[in-house]
Amino acid sequence: MASRTQDTSSNLDLVPKGTKERDLHEVHEEALVQFGYIQSALRDERMQCLQDRRFVNIAGAQWEGPLGEQFEHKPKLEVNKTAKSVDGIIREYRNNRMDVRFVSKDGAIDDNLADTCAKLYRSDEQDSSAEDAKDNAFQESVDGGIGAWRLRTRYENEESEEEDEPQRIVFEPIVDADSSVFFDLDCKRQDKSDARYCYVVTSMTYDEYEAEYDESPANWPKQIQQRYFDWLTPDVVYVAEYYIVEWEPGRILFYRGLDGSEVSHTDEELENDEDLARTLKATGFRKTREKKVRRKRIHKYVLSGGAVLEDCGCIVGSEIPIVITYGKRVFIDNVERVQGHVRGAKDSQRILNMQVSNLAELSVMSPVEKPIVTPEQIAGHQEMWAEDNIVNRPYLVLNAVMDAAGQQALSGPLGYTKAPQVPPAQAALIQFSNDNIKDIMGNPDEAGKVISHVTGQMVQAAQQVIDSNAFIYISNMAKAIRRCGQIWLSMARQLYTQKGRKMKGIGDVESSMTQIELQKPIIGPDGKVTKANDLTRAFFDVTVEVGPSSESKRQAATQIIAGALPVIQDPTTQGVLALYYLSQIEGEGVAALREYARMELLKKGVGTPTPEEVQKMAQQAQQQAAKPSPTDQFALASAAKAQADAQRAVADQALIAARTEKTKVDSVVALAGVDNDKRKAALDEVKTLSDIHLDHKQSAMDTAESLHGMLTQPSQDSPPGAGQ
Numbered sequence: 001m002a003s004r005t006q007d008t009s010s011n012l013d014l015v016p017k018g019t020k021e022r023d024l025h026e027v028h029e030e031a032l033v034q035f036g037y038i039q040s041a042l043r044d045e046r047m048q049c050l051q052d053r054r055f056v057n058i059a060g061a062q063w064e065g066p067l068g069e070q071f072e073h074k075p076k077l078e079v080n081k082t083a084k085s086v087d088g089i090i091r092e093y094r095n096n097r098m099d100v101r102f103v104s105k106d107g108a109i110d111d112n113l114a115d116t117c118a119k120l121y122r123s124d125e126q127d128s129s130a131e132d133a134k135d136n137a138f139q140e141s142v143d144g145g146i147g148a149w150r151l152r153t154r155y156e157n158e159e160s161e162e163e164d165e166p167q168r169i170v171f172e173p174i175v176d177a178d179s180s181v182f183f184d185l186d187c188k189r190q191d192k193s194d195a196r197y198c199y200v201v202t203s204m205t206y207d208e209y210e211a212e213y214d215e216s217p218a219n220w221p222k223q224i225q226q227r228y229f230d231w232l233t234p235d236v237v238y239v240a241e242y243y244i245v246e247w248e249p250g251r252i253l254f255y256r257g258l259d260g261s262e263v264s265h266t267d268e269e270l271e272n273d274e275d276l277a278r279t280l281k282a283t284g285f286r287k288t289r290e291k292k293v294r295r296k297r298i299h300k301y302v303l304s305g306g307a308v309l310e311d312c313g314c315i316v317g318s319e320i321p322i323v324i325t326y327g328k329r330v331f332i333d334n335v336e337r338v339q340g341h342v343r344g345a346k347d348s349q350r351i352l353n354m355q356v357s358n359l360a361e362l363s364v365m366s367p368v369e370k371p372i373v374t375p376e377q378i379a380g381h382q383e384m385w386a387e388d389n390i391v392n393r394p395y396l397v398l399n400a401v402m403d404a405a406g407q408q409a410l411s412g413p414l415g416y417t418k419a420p421q422v423p424p425a426q427a428a429l430i431q432f433s434n435d436n437i438k439d440i441m442g443n444p445d446e447a448g449k450v451i452s453h454v455t456g457q458m459v460q461a462a463q464q465v466i467d468s469n470a471f472i473y474i475s476n477m478a479k480a481i482r483r484c485g486q487i488w489l490s491m492a493r494q495l496y497t498q499k500g501r502k503m504k505g506i507g508d509v510e511s512s513m514t515q516i517e518l519q520k521p522i523i524g525p526d527g528k529v530t531k532a533n534d535l536t537r538a539f540f541d542v543t544v545e546v547g548p549s550s551e552s553k554r555q556a557a558t559q560i561i562a563g564a565l566p567v568i569q570d571p572t573t574q575g576v577l578a579l580y581y582l583s584q585i586e587g588e589g590v591a592a593l594r595e596y597a598r599m600e601l602l603k604k605g606v607g608t609p610t611p612e613e614v615q616k617m618a619q620q621a622q623q624q625a626a627k628p629s630p631t632d633q634f635a636l637a638s639a640a641k642a643q644a645d646a647q648r649a650v651a652d653q654a655l656i657a658a659r660t661e662k663t664k665v666d667s668v669v670a671l672a673g674v675d676n677d678k679r680k681a682a683l684d685e686v687k688t689l690s691d692i693h694l695d696h697k698q699s700a701m702d703t704a705e706s707l708h709g710m711l712t713q714p715s716q717d718s719p720p721g722a723g724q
Helices: 019-059 066-070 080-094 112-127 128-144 205-214 267-272 274-282 342-362 382-388 424-441 444-448 456-495 549-569 571-584 591-603 611-626 629-671 676-710
Strands: 096-102 146-155 167-174 180-181 197-205 234-257 262-266 284-303 309-315 322-326 328-330 334-338 406-408 502-506 513-517 518-521 528-531 540-546
Touching: 019 080, 019 180, 019 197, 019 234, 019 284, 019 309, 019 334, 019 342, 080 128, 080 322, 080 342, 080 424, 080 456, 096 112, 096 456, 112 456, 112 502, 128 146, 128 167, 146 591, 167 456, 167 549, 197 205, 205 234, 262 267, 262 274, 262 284, 262 334, 322 456, 322 513, 328 456, 328 549, 328 676, 342 424, 406 502, 444 513, 444 518, 456 540, 513 629, 549 571, 591 611
Parallel strands: none
Antiparallel strands: 096 540, 146 167, 146 322, 180 197, 197 234, 234 262, 234 284, 284 309, 328 334, 502 513, 518 528
16 A cells, blocks of 8 residues: 655754744654654564464464464464453453552541542543543553553533633543553653653544644654554554653742741742732741742653644643553563563464364365275276265275286275374374463463362362462552552642632542532631642652452452351341341342441441531431430320320319209209299209300310320331320
């Protein structure tokens, strides 16, 4: 395929000195020379990494090179045993996710700012699908030996037209890291924190290149590539991202307050925050001294093969935002040599492929012994012999061969062909190849076997032996993630500084999503106003926690608790374990049950509540304090009932007295023979007295029953049967 690139390089002497264009030409020329040295020194090693990745991932790549040419017209089968071992290591990594921890440099355990950084870091990871970038890097490091990803900034709302639109830090994958990521040859640390510059070679289609830069493409000189079975590949042009470390002079200013306390700020902080200088002056702080320092900055360029395409200036952060991870890494003869999990097993895999291909070729040959005859013997009977394997004839005919004297010289076949036999050396070589691959790459098949007479502890021990193959790769990945945390922190100190900006934060596996307000004014323990979530003061050490994923941890915890419940005798402990079991279950429709179990555990002092849970528990306590407990409610209801009974007894006594008076009057009237008018007047008087007593009784009874019903009505929090 003819190259579509053009040579756009120009003569440096023709560019006027002291101009921006001249400076960019010098940067481009220096970058080309440096890259040429690096690529030449690492080309052989990086080519092997590329070949290893092709070997394990591309069908047919195990026959690439001179070996495939020798078997050009023969079967070329692949029994890819290397891929299964690699998949086992990747599964182990994905089951042991890594989390970054920010640790205070003075050893403070409870550092709220460190916790804020951790929550913002997890939020950035989630929003930018950082798992994809890390999984790709780990896959490439296990396959070939090198993997990488990058950090950069982007606007929270890419469609916003606001000039001050806030930015977030995102994680992006870098593909083909073995042929695209190059640090300077002088850096020796594995995490490349001592690097002075770095190149990241990326590909673009020609249409995208011309639309982006509006000029004819000029390829960056990438030499590490290999294609054997790739009949059609994208037509692309390569450009390079060039990161270079620059040092700028700066000052640290020290101020002393009226109370003798001392604070320090950089001149850059004072320039970016106009209110800071006024606040220091208003609160009585006076500058006492200053210290000259050098500030580390990262300058980024985008280069083509012919010119500097873009001068991006100094980017956010003080570290090169490229994270690199290795499979296995050593320095020999001052050359960084790396390899993945496949390199040592390639020869055994090739031998196995060759022997299996040869065995397949032998197996298709006819195993039937065929007679060897002369042409004269089958003359006239060729069709009969040719159809012998199709037509089941009872016999076959041969002609007798006569000698010169007319005597019969030959009547039967001259001999028989022999069926092909597998050489003993070939069978031994196949066995050797299989065993050697297992010795080098481990035996993942054993992990899946379930043996009835073997205990669970022995199975777990065997699994640990198998998983030990992944330890070195996971350990190197942990170093890379630690470096990623350092790079992110250097970027966050400069990017997350807007006062009052509200950002999403994500806690650990047992916490919920939270909202974080940057530089929020609060009153400190000493009574002074300070700023919470001020990332300009976020200078922490970074550590990495390696362990099973949250899902695996939850499953393991529930299994342990389910096994422990039958043997626990203490009812209190059983209740706590049961609640914890419920708090760990997953499934549709169990969220409310899981939340209830967690809140009950927190009430019993099991676990550490989040700020939201603390607030919720405080509200519940206030609600409980505002109304009487079920016991108090029952006592009040009992007292009301007793009072109502007493009032009812008084009313009954009044009614009895009234009836007695009525009886007496009736008796007097009957005996004395009073006239009707007097008798009627007496009865009216007695009836009035009786009605008064009856009204008093009914009113007392109604009042008592109403009060009794109100007090004995069960509340939502009352236990069943309370108040009855």
